Amino acid sequence: MNTKNILITVILLIVFSSVTNEAQQWVKMNPTFDPPGDYNLGRGVMLDKNNGWVVEELNRKAFQTTDGGYTWNLKLQVDTTSVGEIFFLNSDNGWITFAQQDSTILFRTEDGGMIWDRFTVPFMYRVFFVNDTLGFGGGRLNFYKTTDGGINWSKIDLGETKYYFFFGDSYVFDENSFIILSSIWNGDSYQPRYQFAMLKTTNGGNSWFQVQTNLDGIIDFVPRNIKFFNSFNGVLTRGWVTGEAYYTNNGGLNWFKSQQFPRQNLGEITDMFFLNEQLGWVIGQSGIFLMTSDKGITWEQINITENRLYSISFIKDKSLGFIFGSHNTILKYDRTVGIKEEYTSQNSNFLLLQNYPNPFNSTTTFTFELPLPGYTELKIYDALGREVKTLLKGNVEQGKHTIQFNASDISSGIYFGVLSYDEKRVSSKIIIIK
Template sequence: MKKVILFLIVFSLTLFAQWNKIEVIQYPYIYSALFSGDDIYVGGDSLYISRDRGLSWNSVCPTNQPIEITALYKIENVLFLGTYGEGVFLSSDNGENWVQFNSGLGIFANYAKKFISSGDTIFYGTDGGGVYFYKLNTDSWQAYNENLPDNIAWSTNDIVISGNNILLSAGASGFYYIRPKGSSAWIEKRLVSPTGGYTTPNTFLPFNAIVFTGSRAGIFRSYDYGDNFEYVGINALSLNVVSFVDQGNRVYAGLTRANDFFVWYSDDFGSSWNPLYHEFQGLKKLFIYDNKIWAATNDGLYFTNLPPLNVEPDLEIKNFVLEQNYPNPFNPKTVIQYKIGKRQLVSIKVYNVLGNEVATLVNEYKEAGKYQVEFDASNLSSGVYYYRLQTDNVSLTKKMILQR
């Protein structure tokens, strides 16, 4: 019963947006998308192209029959298209004509996941064949799998460039990998969940000098280009983080739970997260283009207008403050200070790492002002807990550690 109540508490604050579906694309599964100037390229069972920012569409197929198009990338007027089974195709005329380009690829490298680039080098993550690279104007791909165990790390989840590092998540064994540019091999790393186990990243987002990553255990943040991560995530429910996008200083996280997806955002570099959207399709990836947020789902391609970065809810959030508890770690008592911007119903509750409510500290109307409340954890076991301040339109969460 607590989980049901918790679900209603967290997501009763969510804004339900008017999402628009691109009805011309009738194939339900959207695997990839690329936005370039006025052109939009969308990968489903064919390549769908709009030359006018989504007003009209046509489709082309680089093979003789429909095939899943799972990766799209553009560099120096060359389009890279990755398929699930037929490898890589290139186009130099904005997608009108295609040439297959699989020279140097192993058989399992014909299953594309993602392209990225650094300078004139394209890196290609595959689903089963590991990682390859290609230098522009050469004639072949080259393997880039040194020190990647083929039994657990050749199926790419995500690959990005962060500073001087290439970050790779692959497989499902709780590992990710770093390879400094110019180094001879990948370095194996672990992402530690709040419960102390290991969790596999689904996605990365390099964001200024920060890197975000997300998994089934929540959201994590790194200040050293991905070498180490700290947990900063949303733990109110069991949500699987599958995508990040950014706009200015705001980061959006796309999360899934069963057949729903949610969009949360942070305006303080991941220190706190707030709900924005709750929809009812399986999410694959988020994109931002033309002041809209686009969702590639298992029910087609959707978009909705982004809220301005300085709308009233954001201004109100600045007038609401949830301080870090002190002392922290603590045993068994700690004090939580908070600030309310205007009179309204205020709730502060404490949750364990499973998302179960363990204490209600505040649940009453408060006038604008600064307050503090004591939390006594004498009846709780050692571990990580989360406390959440909620009002009609603000939701702030922080982590604390009970250490006996």
């Protein structure tokens, strides 16, 4: 390996190490609640950097924040024993449900929570919506569909003799194709046992079929979360008593158990979130907090709290993340903190500024400055140090320059821009999210 390649490798190793550390830097917040109390924060969602909602598990309350999660005010409450869930399609359209013994109280907003309409609907643990009118929900052996935003629900005929018990997750590929994780109940009221089931529709929910996978038939397999990066690659978790993670590379037909997934004393998994195709987290009871940086193949434990962690929510541009848990626990992940200009100590006029925007979807712009004319290269590398694209190669005049990087043909992930000039090199971290 020549000197140039050694220098680039060293730069990438240093920067990649800082990225790994940054990925673990969730910090505890010190929120206040009105009225004050010791709350078990369940499903939460942040709509933007200031506004968000969270459902309190035991006391049937829904709180709102307008200052980024520092203060929370009670906005909704029901009087009966219930389990709360929340789903926001966008910053305007949202639903909060409180499942009771025989029915569910559903609140719907169309203006970001300024006004909530209340409805009593069939018993459902969880709902999800494909658009502002089409939604699905399920619980206790029944699935339901709404076409009017949650006001009226009709029972879905799955065309099977099996009893599907809805307690999983959903993933929407597009408005016609989506997946629901479920379980099959064997009907034994004394010792009920559950088996894995994945249901799919390709016609907008008009008809469903069970996807045949290698996990079918496994006893006490209750799937909890699912995420697909594309039509082939995805990750799912097994919840309740046994916590496990699986990944697929063929659209969910075959699932492979993740390596190095901590099994000792690992109980219920409650939520999973991926920042991009590589980096993701799993949380659960007793402070379960795991991170992966390789699409869910391997995982490592993050020790930050012993409290139960229930849900993860990132705002739309994924620059801010929040985790909600018991005893008023809120963790925050701020990707806008710590982004600095990088430069060599030998010459402060030789700068590669952080690309903007970052993270980005398709295009971003690099800005750099040279003290004198000279031969300059600007290249993009992946996290393994492999060259992905050359943006600049040739003689460049003195002064400040901008170069646009079109990443429409590059997959999501963490990359690095490396600027070379006068035998000096500086790097800038790039995050592509699609």
